[in-house]
Amino acid sequence: xxxxxxxxxxxxxxxxxxxxxxxxxxxxxxxxxxxxxxxxxxxxxxxxxxxxxxxxxxxxxxxxxxxxxxxxxxxxxxxxxxxxxxxxxxxxxxxxxxxxxxxxxxxxxxxxxxxxxxxxxxxxxxxxxxxxxxxxxxxxxxxxxxxxxxxxxxxxxxxxxxxxxxxxxxxxxxxxxxxxxxxxxxxxxxxxxxxxxxxxxxxxxxxxxxxxxxxxxxxxxxxxxxxxxxxxxxxxxxxxxxxxxxxxxxxxxxxxxxxxxxxxxxxxxxxxxxxxxxxxxxxxxxxxxxx
Ligand SMILES: CSC[C@H]1O[C@H](OP(=O)(O)O)[C@H](O)[C@@H]1O
Ligand SMILES: Nc1ncnc2[nH]cnc12
Numbered sequence: 001x002x003x004x005x006x007x008x009x010x011x012x013x014x015x016x017x018x019x020x021x022x023x024x025x026x027x028x029x030x031x032x033x034x035x036x037x038x039x040x041x042x043x044x045x046x047x048x049x050x051x052x053x054x055x056x057x058x059x060x061x062x063x064x065x066x067x068x069x070x071x072x073x074x075x076x077x078x079x080x081x082x083x084x085x086x087x088x089x090x091x092x093x094x095x096x097x098x099x100x101x102x103x104x105x106x107x108x109x110x111x112x113x114x115x116x117x118x119x120x121x122x123x124x125x126x127x128x129x130x131x132x133x134x135x136x137x138x139x140x141x142x143x144x145x146x147x148x149x150x151x152x153x154x155x156x157x158x159x160x161x162x163x164x165x166x167x168x169x170x171x172x173x174x175x176x177x178x179x180x181x182x183x184x185x186x187x188x189x190x191x192x193x194x195x196x197x198x199x200x201x202x203x204x205x206x207x208x209x210x211x212x213x214x215x216x217x218x219x220x221x222x223x224x225x226x227x228x229x230x231x232x233x234x235x236x237x238x239x240x241x242x243x244x245x246x247x248x249x250x251x252x253x254x255x256x257x258x259x260x261x262x263x264x265x266x267x268x269x270x271x272x273x274x275x276x277x278x279x280x281x282x283x284x285x286x287x288x289x290x291x
Contacts, residue, residue, distance in 0.1 A: 004080030005042055005049045006255070007248055008203070010072065012088040012190060014212075014233030016054045020045055020245055027051075029078055032282045033070035033119075037062055040075055046245055048252040051079050055086075055190060064167045064189035065114050073197040074119070077285055082261065083138055083251055084198050086207045087240050089229050090162065090186040091170075091215035093179050097186065099232050101155045102146055102243070103209040104139050105162040106132070108192045109184055113166045117193035119200050119283060123276035126200065126268040133195045135204035137256035142206050145246035151239050160185030162209065164192035170224050176217040187215055200267075201286055204258035208243060210236050264290060 009018065021043030028039050041052040053072060056062045076084060090103065097103055120126040139158075146156045163179045165171060167189040171179075179187060191207050198205035212232040216223035233240075264286070272280065272291055280287065 005051045006080060006082045007048060007050045007251055008076040008079070008081035008084040009050060009052045009244055010055050010084065010086045010194065011052060012055050012086070013060065014089060014230050015087050015237060015240060016058045016060070017041070018043070018045065018052045018241060018244065020241060021050070021052060027079070029075035031071045031074040031078065033074055034068055036071045036075040037068055040079065042079070046249040046252065048248055050248055051076060051081060067190065069193045069197055070116065070119060073194065073201050073203070074285065077201045077203060081203055083255065083258075084203050084205045085138070085142065085244060085247060086191055086194060086205065087244065088188050088191055088207055088209055089212045089233050090188040090209040091213045091224050092186055092211045093163070093176065093184050093215060093217065095218070097157050097160070097211050098155065099211050099213055100153060100236050101157060101211045103157040103160050103186050103211060104143050105160045105186060105207055105209055106134050106136070106139060107161040108133050108195065109161055109163045109179070109182065110192050111163055111165045112192060115193045117196045119197065119286060122279045122282070123270065124268065124272070124279045124283060125270045126264060128196070128199050128263050128267045130196065130199060133192075133199070134206050135258045135260050137258055138204045138206040141250050141256060142208055142243070142247050145250055146243050149242055149246060151242070154239060157185065162191055162207065163187040165189055171215060173216050176215045180217060186211065199260055199263050202261050202263050204260040208240065210240055
């Protein structure tokens with residue numbers, strides 16, 4: 001079993017490994033919810049052990065709808081992760097958020113249709129608070145890390161709404177314009193289920209959204225393609241990794257409090273002494289504080 005690690009990183013499209021990780025160990029984690037997308041790569045960044053997971057697998061073999069979100073979050077929890085940073089490619093729904101910019105969103109709109117985004121069920125019912133789906137304090141650490149680096153040609157947008165769509169096809173223009181009329185800032189296919197499950201697992205979660213395109217609404221820009229996403233992500237991958245490094249450095253020196261760390265305190269409605277033993281066992285990693 002690997003050492004306990006408090007900081008986890010999930011890398012999305014175009015960010016399949018962390019170059020700066022040292023003393024790397026590949027950890028295959030099995031969970032009651034199946035296998036994660038890939039082995040967790042535990043290594044040292046800035047003197048701190050962290051766990052990295054390629055969200056779609058290192059060869060990008062999982063579609064957003066196929067991602068084993070529960071296994072991914074459970075695996076992070078089983079290593080001891082308390083803070084989870086998600087690095088994700090997104091389309092921009094606002095002119096001012098340009099390709100290569102970074103956005104730290106603070107809200108989501110759910111347009112997924114086909115995702116399991118809870119650990120509950122099978123006799124144990126829980127309803128987490130999700131009004132503020134991103135950990136504000138972790139988002140602040142991330143934003144301050146970005147600002148401290150003064151990255152050339154990168155504008156940071158603090159706050160904003162991430163529309164999470166099902167995919168895998170990109171949006172129609174009508175959809176893209178609808179989301180713009182709702183005031184949304186960026187669009188992707190992955191972060192909402194992850195954020196919900198992280199909250200249920202009492203892990204603080206924040207998103208580093210890397211803008212790769214203007215989706216399909218912008219009259220002066222071509223509609224999004226995979227080539228565009230990966231091309232821009234590769235241009236920005238060095239910056240993204242610098243941001244993650246600086247965030248890890250700050251988090252390890254000064255880990256902030258997070259409401260997420262006690263998210264289940266008032267969430268579980270089923271009396272646990274009346275709950276099915278098999279489900280209590282399945283969820284014991286998440287529930288043990290409350291059993
Ligand atoms: C390759 S374009 C669409 C793909 O990119 C984003 O992935 P991630 O959030 O893992 O960076 C988007 O959500 C889609 O999965
Ligand atoms: N325009 C877009 N729509 C959905 N997911 C994306 N990921 C990157 N760009 C995207």
